[in-house]
Amino acid sequence: MAMLELRNVETFYGNIMALKGINLSINEGEIITLIGANGAGKSTTLMTICGIVPPRRGEILFLGKPIHRVEPHEIVALGVSQVPEGRRIFPLLTVTENLAMGAFLRNDGGEIARDIEYIFSLFPILKERRHQPGGTLSGGEQQMLAISRALMARPRLLLLDEPSLGLAPLIFQLIFRIIPKINRENGTTILLVEQNANMALKIAHRGYVLENGRITLEGAAESLLNNEEVKRAYLGL
Amino acid sequence: MSSGPRFDMDYFLELAIGGLTRGSIYALIALGYTMVYGIIELINFAHGEIYMIGAFTALIVASVLTMNGMTGVSVLILASVVAVLYAAAYGFTVEKIAYKPLRQAPRLSPLISAIGMSIFLQNYVLIAQTSDFLPFPNLLPVLPFMEPYSHIMGSTELIIVLTTALATAALTFFIKFTKLGKAMRATAQDRHMAMLVGVNVNRVISNTFIVGSALAAIGGVLIASHIGRINFSIGFITGIKAFTAAVLGGIGSIPGAVLGGLVLGWTESFATGYVSSDYEDVFAFCLLVLILIFRPAGILGRSSVQKV
Numbered sequence: 223m224a225m226l227e228l229r230n231v232e233t234f235y236g237n238i239m240a241l242k243g244i245n246l247s248i249n250e251g252e253i254i255t256l257i258g259a260n261g262a263g264k265s266t267t268l269m270t271i272c273g274i275v276p277p278r279r280g281e282i283l284f285l286g287k288p289i290h291r292v293e294p295h296e297i298v299a300l301g302v303s304q305v306p307e308g309r310r311i312f313p314l315l316t317v318t319e320n321l322a323m324g325a326f327l328r329n330d331g332g333e334i335a336r337d338i339e340y341i342f343s344l345f346p347i348l349k350e351r352r353h354q355p356g357g358t359l360s361g362g363e364q365q366m367l368a369i370s371r372a373l374m375a376r377p378r379l380l381l382l383d384e385p386s387l388g389l390a391p392l393i394f395q396l397i398f399r400i401i402p403k404i405n406r407e408n409g410t411t412i413l414l415v416e417q418n419a420n421m422a423l424k425i426a427h428r429g430y431v432l433e434n435g436r437i438t439l440e441g442a443a444e445s446l447l448n449n450e451e452v453k454r455a456y457l458g459l
Numbered sequence: 460m461s462s463g464p465r466f467d468m469d470y471f472l473e474l475a476i477g478g479l480t481r482g483s484i485y486a487l488i489a490l491g492y493t494m495v496y497g498i499i500e501l502i503n504f505a506h507g508e509i510y511m512i513g514a515f516t517a518l519i520v521a522s523v524l525t526m527n528g529m530t531g532v533s534v535l536i537l538a539s540v541v542a543v544l545y546a547a548a549y550g551f552t553v554e555k556i557a558y559k560p561l562r563q564a565p566r567l568s569p570l571i572s573a574i575g576m577s578i579f580l581q582n583y584v585l586i587a588q589t590s591d592f593l594p595f596p597n598l599l600p601v602l603p604f605m606e607p608y609s610h611i612m613g614s615t616e617l618i619i620v621l622t623t624a625l626a627t628a629a630l631t632f633f634i635k636f637t638k639l640g641k642a643m644r645a646t647a648q649d650r651h652m653a654m655l656v657g658v659n660v661n662r663v664i665s666n667t668f669i670v671g672s673a674l675a676a677i678g679g680v681l682i683a684s685h686i687g688r689i690n691f692s693i694g695f696i697t698g699i700k701a702f703t704a705a706v707l708g709g710i711g712s713i714p715g716a717v718l719g720g721l722v723l724g725w726t727e728s729f730a731t732g733y734v735s736s737d738y739e740d741v742f743a744f745c746l747l748v749l750i751l752i753f754r755p756a757g758i759l760g761r762s763s764v765q766k767v
Contacts, residue, residue, distance in 0.1 A: 306652065306655060315641070399544070
């Protein structure tokens with residue numbers, strides 16, 4: 223059974239149809255990437271999964287249970303966390319408070335403290351900044367914090383929206399080293415939305431290509447990397 | 460000592476204390492405006508009516524208790540507790556009926572709904588009670604140790620100021636350190652992101668209305684005891700003054716609401732004391748206009764940054 227399954231999902235913003243019948247499935251332990259141009263519906267797909275923009279038609283199953291009519295906070299409780307586009311750090315909360323918000327639904331205080339230490343070992347710069355308001359961090363630090371905040375929920379499925387956008391090369395590489403590490407060490411299933419299709423397909427197991435609200439191509443990451451159409455449209459080759 | 464124009468220290472202190480007392484009440488009610496605005500960016504025009512309902516509830520409970528022979532501080536405590544619970548229930552219900560269905564609507568819609576709620580609640584109390592002013596007993600105890608200072612500050616003033624300080628401190632602690640308080644701050648900063656970390660935003664909004672209404676009810680009991688009479692329309696002008704205080708301090712900011720309340724209280728008190736009591740409201744709103752022209756975000760408010 224797939225961990226997450228989207229069946230003919232249609233999402234609207236007012237009268238505008240953003241997702242035109244998406245079918246997608248993710249197995250436990252996979253890294254899946256969703257690539258596509260600006261406005262193809264990548265972020266909408268993630269927001270639809272999380273219940274922020276619920277679908278008008280179609281079904282979403284998480285661990286076999288329908289979640290397309292479930293409230294966003296209950297979807298988080300089931301084990302789905304998102305690192306949204308633009309990071310969306312709580313600007314006036316400190317780094318530690320942002321991390322604590324990530325663990326909002328957990329009640330195991332001691333374990334939360336241990337997870338924060340683990341995060342600080344993963345990103346030592348966040349430890350230095352722990353008393354600073356999130357809004358004062360640099361873009362790269364905010365991205366580390368956004369990923370860490372999502373991990374604090376101990377998600378089974380992690381949705382990442384453009385984690386590399388606007389980052390300096392060194393941070394970019396760090397983020398792309400961390401993503402497979404999270405997958406390997408914690409067994410976290412990952413759905414990665416990326417503009418940098420080349421990098422995304424290199425760390426993913428499988429990929430989907432989204433165009434104008436429709437999936438136009440899917441397959442193993444390697445075969446997509448070698449696909450002529452993908453090369454031309456998304457890899458700039 | 461030479462003669463000539465003298466500065467009357469006692470008079471000055473009396474005005475300062477009067478302003479502090481008045482400002483405390485404005486602050487208590489302004490907190491409700493500012494918290495709701497911080498969370499859902501709505502000016503809850505029905506908030507003044509919640510305060511009025513708090514005062515009426517206290518009056519009814521106090522009358523019943525007094526009729527049954529109860530006296531003293533127990534009347535004050537029981538009446539306050541019931542008033543707080545009753546006002547909180549009203550605040551909760553108003554949000555559910557008038558604002559929650561309009562969560563996705565254009566911003567003007569809940570504002571109009573709020574004005575409608577305000578008019579409805581005033582008329583409801585008018586019909587259910589009376590249009591006359593009703594005498595309100597002074598429920599606050601007389602503190603003997605304040606007797607020597609009564610020409611400057613009586614027990615009532617002291618209790619009002621202390622209660623406000625205590626309520627503000629408790630609220631600040633709650634917002635800063637409790638889990639629900641953190642959820643409120645997170646929701647105010649980014650509602651969708653709060654949902655994405657598992658915050659039940661509807662519950663946070665309900666709780667904000669409950670806390671704000673409870674504070675307004677405390678304000679209602681205090682001011683009614685101070686002034687000694689209430690009617691159905693007292694929420695209107697006090698509500699607008701408290702709203703002015705919230706804007707003055709920087710709407711959305713909790714210390715701002717307190718500071719705004721005090722500044723407004725002092726402005727009114729000194730202006731009426733040294734200039735003329737006929738123009739009390741004029742001074743209050745002149746201050747608002749000046750702030751809006753020269754510092755639109757308020758004294759402690761941060762200018763809004765465009766979200767990317």
